[in-house]
Amino acid sequence: PAADAQQAPDGNTLWYDEPATDWESRALPVGNGALGAMVFGGVTSEQLQFNEKSLWTGGPGSAGGYNFGNWTSPRPGALDEVINTINQNGQADPNWVAGKLGQPKTNFGAYQTFGDLRLDMAGQSTSYSGYRRELNIGDATAKVAYTNNGVGYDREYFVSHPDQVMVGRLGANQPGKVSFTLRYTSPRSDFTATASGGRLTIRGKLANNGMVFEAQIQVRADGGTVTSSGSAVTVSGANSATFVLGAGTDYADTYPNYRGTDPAGRVKSVVDAAAAKSFTTLRAAHVADHKALFDRVKLNIGQVMPNKPTDDLRAAYTGGSSPDDRALEALYYQYGRYLLIASSRTGSLPANLQGVWNNSTSPPWSADYHTNINVQMNYWLAGQANLAETAEPFVRFVEALKAPGQVTANSMFGTGGWLVHNETNPFGYTGVHNWATAFWFPEANGWLASQVYDLATFSNDPALLNRAYSLLKGASEFWLANLRTDPRDGKLVATPTYSPEHGPFTAGDSMAQQIVWGLFTDTIAASTALGADTTFRNQVRDKLNAMDPGLRIGSGGRLQEWKSDAITGEPQHRHVSHLYALHPGHQISAGTAFGDAAKATLTDRGDGGTGWSKAWKINFWARLLDGDHAHKMLSEQLKSSTLANLFDTHPPFQIDGNFGGTAGVTEMLLQSQNGEIHILPAKPGAWPSGSVTGLKARGNVAVDVSWTSAGGVDFTIKPTTSGNLTVRSGVFAGRYTLTNTTTGQPVGGTVTGDRMTFAATAGHTYRAVGTTW
Numbered sequence: 061p062a063a064d065a066q067q068a069p070d071g072n073t074l075w076y077d078e079p080a081t082d083w084e085s086r087a088l089p090v091g092n093g094a095l096g097a098m099v100f101g102g103v104t105s106e107q108l109q110f111n112e113k114s115l116w117t118g119g120p121g122s123a124g125g126y127n128f129g130n131w132t133s134p135r136p137g138a139l140d141e142v143i144n145t146i147n148q149n150g151q152a153d154p155n156w157v158a159g160k161l162g163q164p165k166t167n168f169g170a171y172q173t174f175g176d177l178r179l180d181m182a183g184q185s186t187s188y189s190g191y192r193r194e195l196n197i198g199d200a201t202a203k204v205a206y207t208n209n210g211v212g213y214d215r216e217y218f219v220s221h222p223d224q225v226m227v228g229r230l231g232a233n234q235p236g237k238v239s240f241t242l243r244y245t246s247p248r249s250d251f252t253a254t255a256s257g258g259r260l261t262i263r264g265k266l267a268n269n270g271m272v273f274e275a276q277i278q279v280r281a282d283g284g285t286v287t288s289s290g291s292a293v294t295v296s297g298a299n300s301a302t303f304v305l306g307a308g309t310d311y312a313d314t315y316p317n318y319r320g321t322d323p324a325g326r327v328k329s330v331v332d333a334a335a336a337k338s339f340t341t342l343r344a345a346h347v348a349d350h351k352a353l354f355d356r357v358k359l360n361i362g363q364v365m366p367n368k369p370t371d372d373l374r375a376a377y378t379g380g381s382s383p384d385d386r387a388l389e390a391l392y393y394q395y396g397r398y399l400l401i402a403s404s405r406t407g408s409l410p411a412n413l414q415g416v417w418n419n420s421t422s423p424p425w426s427a428d429y430h431t432n433i434n435v436q437m438n439y440w441l442a443g444q445a446n447l448a449e450t451a452e453p454f455v456r457f458v459e460a461l462k463a464p465g466q467v468t469a470n471s472m473f474g475t476g477g478w479l480v481h482n483e484t485n486p487f488g489y490t491g492v493h494n495w496a497t498a499f500w501f502p503e504a505n506g507w508l509a510s511q512v513y514d515l516a517t518f519s520n521d522p523a524l525l526n527r528a529y530s531l532l533k534g535a536s537e538f539w540l541a542n543l544r545t546d547p548r549d550g551k552l553v554a555t556p557t558y559s560p561e562h563g564p565f566t567a568g569d570s571m572a573q574q575i576v577w578g579l580f581t582d583t584i585a586a587s588t589a590l591g592a593d594t595t596f597r598n599q600v601r602d603k604l605n606a607m608d609p610g611l612r613i614g615s616g617g618r619l620q621e622w623k624s625d626a627i628t629g630e631p632q633h634r635h636v637s638h639l640y641a642l643h644p645g646h647q648i649s650a651g652t653a654f655g656d657a658a659k660a661t662l663t664d665r666g667d668g669g670t671g672w673s674k675a676w677k678i679n680f681w682a683r684l685l686d687g688d689h690a691h692k693m694l695s696e697q698l699k700s701s702t703l704a705n706l707f708d709t710h711p712p713f714q715i716d717g718n719f720g721g722t723a724g725v726t727e728m729l730l731q732s733q734n735g736e737i738h739i740l741p742a743k744p745g746a747w748p749s750g751s752v753t754g755l756k757a758r759g760n761v762a763v764d765v766s767w768t769s770a771g772g773v774d775f776t777i778k779p780t781t782s783g784n785l786t787v788r789s790g791v792f793a794g795r796y797t798l799t800n801t802t803t804g805q806p807v808g809g810t811v812t813g814d815r816m817t818f819a820a821t822a823g824h825t826y827r828a829v830g831t832t833w
């Protein structure tokens with residue numbers, strides 16, 4: 061096994077030449093959506109910190125009660141008082157508003173570590189050689205290898221979605237050398253651990269809310285002996301050994317109790333089933349499942365992976381044009397896709413602020429679901445980077461917010477529809493808290509509903525369109541009832557509004573207006589596509605036409621964050637909320653007056669910020685068709701917001717930046733938000749030649765592209781519906797051929813500048829080859 065250290069580096073492997081000494085920055089993540097683990101790779105003792113996504117404190121059953129963030133008693137006139145004060149003074153102080161509309165954050169809870177699996181190795185010393193620890197994101201397996209006392213040891217771990225278990229195998233290159241004791245540790249003391257028949261059973265109940273949790277780990281050995289005593293299982297003198305771990309809770313995503321069946325039976329049956337299979341069989345099913353998603357997209361930007369540990373590769377990264385730097389960028393790109401596959405699969409809750417990985421009982425921001433940028437950023441890549449299936453937990457989560465969100469709409473606003481504010485948990489927290497600068501954000505409903513609709517436009521899936529429409533309609537019902545006439549200009553505005561975590565309360569801040577504008581626009585489009593609700597659609601259209609769209613150019617030619625240009629904030633604030641219309645919205649396009657104002661704003665905002673803020677800026681600059689600046693933001697993220705294990709850091713570790721970074725790179729290579737497919741919209745000079753295959757454009761169009769430093773571009777598009785298709789590429793302003801490679805026929809169409817519109821046939825493949833000059 062030690063020989064592994066010499067294997068040719070492939071571009072999809074993170075590796076290190078020493079065990080992990082730190083969970084956040086050095087341990088390696090594996091997962092299947094619901095289960096996650098961090099591999100440390102210790103020699104004399106292995107640590108596998110693991111998670112089950114639904115293990116949360118807080119919510120129903122918590123001592124002191126749980127009210128979903130809703131006011132505990134009606135507050136007649138409170139909302140109007142705030143709105144009138146804002147109309148009178150143009151703004152209101154957040155602390156004052158929090159006093160009027162806020163609410164102590166009661167039993168919101170926090171995502172919990174499940175605990176740690178410890179494997180104490182027998183007969184191994186602290187001096188070892190040829191150490192290698194790796195994570196191969198191509199097949200989603202983690203490995204450890206080293207030589208100790210002349211014996212070569214190897215381990216492999218993965219978390220299987222098909223079999224719903226974590227699997228580990230320990231081997232050696234000499235017979236009878238595998239000996240270890242497996243045990244469980246936890247920062248909590250709310251569990252029992254019993255070993256019998258090679259199976260360790262951990263069962264507990266969270267003291268905070270009575271949530272029942274159970275994990276079972278079955279150990280099997282080839283040769284040697286397996287003994288169980290107390291709370292440990294010991295393997296002695298085996299040739300190799302495997303374990304399978306299953307875990308669950310009695311959580312259910314059903315309002316209002318969020319409890320389902322005891323997990324014991326479920327956990328036992330998945331562990332029994334997996335333990336009856338060989339490691340090879342389990343591994344094959346896992347790798348096939350992972351590759352079916354992961355292998356869809358290939359990126360070549362001229363990278364050559366050096367034989368260098370990943371932490372050194374990252375430390376040496378300059379953002380220049382070396383093949384090493386390209387190798388890190390390409391690895392980082394695919395890492396985002398890997399992390400989404402590993403933290404968001406059908407049947408699990410969506411990826412939270414840390415995906416599925418958390419070693420704490422009180423993680424930062426509870427490792428929750430912030431809805432004012434963070435959970436949305438987690439799913440930007442799902443459509444375009446060809447991972448539609450990973451978005452199902454997100455869609456289901458938003459749908460589950462409707463029931464509690466309707467109660468909040470009624471109790472807080474006295475209206476219909478549904479909403480959620482600034483952040484939520486797995487227990488339908490749709491109300492508020494009282495952290496003055498981060499509690500009020502009812503427009504999160506529109507952002508989430510529009511994002512689900514956008515996912516539906518990527519997949520063209522009619523069932524998803526229907527689900528999206530139901531969310532859009534409910535959120536629109538809320539805003540039809542809650543928009544108010546702004547006495548300043550008679551336009552309809554949201555009020556009170558709070559531009560995420562920045563400045564004073566006002567009426568009609570740009571992001572709120574842009575989100576509601578987008579929501580109404582999407583509601584009309586979806587209802588038209590479904591041929592549903594004409595009357596409702598016309599009501600929405602009337603309000604749309606009467607509302608303030610939230611686009612204003614102020615001093616310095618910048619886009620205004622607030623309706624009044626007199627209000628100023630922190631010039632470099634991490635949130636750039638008023639550019640929602642540029643990304644993820646599509647109200648603003650490059651090369652327009654608002655596009656130029658957005659550019660002025662971004663230039664002013666600077667290239668700093670938290671990990672997620674930098675990631676967002678990659679997307680912004682890509683939408684402004686400035687590939688070099690988008691690449692600059694990617695390099696800033698890699699240089700100063702990326703840890704040794706390539707996790708994004710806010711700081712601390714926060715996964716949204718990983719997902720936002722991958723989405724940003726995809727936006728540099730392909731865009732389709734304006735009803736046309738834009739090929740290489742923001743390709744940076746740093747990537748003179750390359751290719752990307754398997755991306756998706758809206759309308760469920762598959763796209764492959766390659767480009768050369770000489771200006772050559774060669775792309776194929778494969779639509780799944782028939783009709784006119786507009787494609788934008790520099791070749792159409794240069795020299796090109798366009799062929800239907802299914803029929804072998806040349807394709808004619810209308811060319812305007814760098815846009816070509818032609819009649820496409822579903823299932824046919826169209827190829828354009830040309831030069832941009």
Ligand SMILES: C[C@@H]1O[C@@H](O)[C@@H](O)[C@H](O)[C@@H]1O
Pocket residue numbers: 413425430434498561634635670672710714
């Ligand atoms: C999880 C938190 O979410 C929002 O509050 C952001 O403003 C913070 O930067 C952080 O990302």
